[in-house]
Structure formats: C-alpha cells, structure tokens
Amino acid sequence: MADTIRAGDCGVLPRELPAGSVDLVFTSPPYFNAKSYSTYASYESYLASMRRVIRLCRRVLSEGRFFVLNSLPILIARRNLGESSRRLAIPFDLHRLVTEEGFDFIDDIIWRKPEGAGWSSGRGRRFARDRNPLQYKAVPVTEYIMVYRKTTDKLIDWHLRHHPDREMVRRSRIPDGYEKTNVWDIPPASDPRHPAVFPLELAEKIVRYYSFIGDVVLDPFAGTGTVGLAAALLARRYVLFDAKPEYVAAARERIRAVVKIDRDDFPPHPV
Numbered sequence: 452m453a454d455t456i457r458a459g460d461c462g463v464l465p466r467e468l469p470a471g472s473v474d475l476v477f478t479s480p481p482y483f484n485a486k487s488y489s490t491y492a493s494y495e496s497y498l499a500s501m502r503r504v505i506r507l508c509r510r511v512l513s514e515g516r517f518f519v520l521n522s523l524p525i526l527i528a529r530r531n532l533g534e535s536s537r538r539l540a541i542p543f544d545l546h547r548l549v550t551e552e553g554f555d556f557i558d559d560i561i562w563r564k565p566e567g568a569g570w571s572s573g574r575g576r577r578f579a580r581d582r583n584p585l586q587y588k589a590v591p592v593t594e595y596i597m598v599y600r601k602t603t604d605k606l607i608d609w610h611l612r613h614h615p616d617r618e619m620v621r622r623s624r625i626p627d628g629y630e631k632t633n634v635w636d637i638p639p640a641s642d643p644r645h646p647a648v649f650p651l652e653l654a655e656k657i658v659r660y661y662s663f664i665g666d667v668v669l670d671p672f673a674g675t676g677t678v679g680l681a682a683a684l685l686a687r688r689y690v691l692f693d694a695k696p697e698y699v700a701a702a703r704e705r706i707r708a709v710v711k712i713d714r715d716d717f718p719p720h721p722v
C-alpha cells in the first residue's frame with residue numbers, strides 16, 4: 452500500500468482500505484470536548500463514534516497485530532459557581548469498547564510528563580493554596596498508552612516465523628536503550644498548528660516496538676501526522692486520516708520535509 456494522507460471522516464474513510472491491509476494502528480482520538488475540533492452532542496454519541504472507528508480499525512488490521520491508543524481523563528468545566536466540574540475517565544470507557552470489539556488487552560503504558568506540564572492544567576492549584584482535606588486534587592502529569600492485540604489464536608512467534616522477509620525481521624530488532632518498564636518519561640510536544648500533538652519520541656517508540664520495517668501504520672485521527680512522520684523515519688509506510696484539511700496540509704508539509712528512509716537502507720548500521 453502506498454503512503455497516504457487524506458482529509459475526511461475516519462468513520463468512513465477506512466472502509467476504502469482492504470481488510471487486513473494495515474499492520475499497526477497507533478492513534479490519539481479526539482478529546483470529547485476539544486474546542487477546536489470536536490462536535491459531539493453528548494458523551495454517549497462520542498463513545499458510539501469511537502466504537503465505529505475501533506470496529507473499522509479491527510477490519511483493516513492484519514491477523515493478531517497491535518492497536519495502540521493514547522488517551523487521558525478530561526475535565527468538563529462547571530457551568531456556574533454552584534456546580535462541580537466533572538471528570539470523564541475516557542481511557543477506561545474506551546478500554547471497554549476496544550475489548551468488546553475483538554481485541555485482547557496487552558499493556559497499560561503510562562506516559563509521564565515533567566511536573567511543570569501538569570500545573571499548567573490548573574488542577575491542584577486551589578489545594579496547593581488552601582490545603583484543606585477533601586479539596587485534594589492530583590496534578591495530572593500522565594496519559595495512558597493502552598496496547599491491544601487483535602484477538603487471535605496465533606502466538607507472537609507465529610508473526611516472526613511467517614514474516615515473508617527474514618532479513619527485515621532481523622533488521623527490525625530494537626537497539627539498546629529501549630523502555631524496560633511501563634512508565635515512559637517523555638516531555639510533551641507543542642505545535643502552533645495543532646492544540647494536541649504528541650511527541651515524535653512517543654510515536655517512534657510505538658512504531659519501533661510494534662511493527663517491522665516495511666509495515667503499514669494507520670493513524671485514523673492523525674492531526675499533524677506525528678505517527679506518519681515516525682513511520683517515514685523508521686522505514687515503515689503510513690496511512691493517515693484527519694477530518695480537518697488544515698491539519699492534513701500540516702501533516703503533508705511535515706512529512707515531506709523529511710526524506711523517507713528506504714527500507715533497504717534501514718537501519719544504517721544493523722544491530
């Protein structure tokens with residue numbers, strides 16, 4: 452499959468992809484209440500829409516391959532001073548949907564940001580000042596990276612044994628310095644073109660750990676294309692969708708700016 456970046460609704464677009472044509476999905480779904488790009492009438496309709504995308508991803512994902520989801524709890528601001536704000540534990544609701552749609556749960560990876568990144572959310576500031584019991588709110592510095600595998604009776608070894616190119620499997624091996632625990636310390640990223648980009652370092656780790664050189668990586672909610680950029684840099688192919696043409700244009704520009712690494716030259720010094 453050729454590298455693809457398309458503008459449009461990922462509740463529809465992946466239907467054009469052949470079943471089993473993708474080797475890894477890594478995505479960060481829209482925040483339910485993101486001001487600049489979310490238009491859901493209710494949390495229930497948000498979850499229903501996520502279920503449709505998860506189902507489409509399952510269809511296009513090949514046998515026993517990985518589906519990796521980045522999300523975090525979000526705050527629904529109070530409408531007036533007499534009301535409490537409300538927090539939605541989105542990762543836990545998505546977990547239920549993903550497992551109901553035919554994926555096995557593999558790992559919960561915690562992406563930890565430096566403390567300063569959490570204070571900017573505003574949560575915990577009142578407690579820091581007043582210190583009253585019951586007022587305590589933890590300053591959020593983590594996001595979840597939930598790892599699932601399309602349900603299969605095949606062991607991981609089966610993928611290694613049945614890969615059509617033994618040399619590609621050998622060259623996809625992960626060098627020293629990999630993450631050994633499920634807590635990954637990575638600073639957040641920012642980009643003036645998008646309010647919620649994730650760091651290239653995070654996307655690179657996921658692409659390395661859950662795909663082979665030459666594989667196809669799908670991000671249905673691609674934003675500015677961080678997953679596609681990581682795929683290009685690591686000699687994988689990418690399929691990216693985003694609803695907003697301006698983010699798609701930014702993704703094209705970012706990825707075009709790097710030379711796509713040829714799978715036959717990657718890695719430059721085999722490990």
Ligand SMILES: C[S@@+](CC[C@H](N)C(=O)[O-])C[C@H]1O[C@@H](n2cnc3c(N)ncnc32)[C@H](O)[C@@H]1O
Pocket residue numbers: 459460461462478479480481482488645647648649650671672673674675676677678692693694695698
């Ligand atoms: C959290 S952002 C992803 C950011 C991305 N990981 C990056 O690094 O730039 C979620 C994206 O989903 C997109 N989106 C929301 N609803 C969509 C839909 N139905 N189809 C495709 N994209 C959608 C938004 O435009 C937004 O760019």
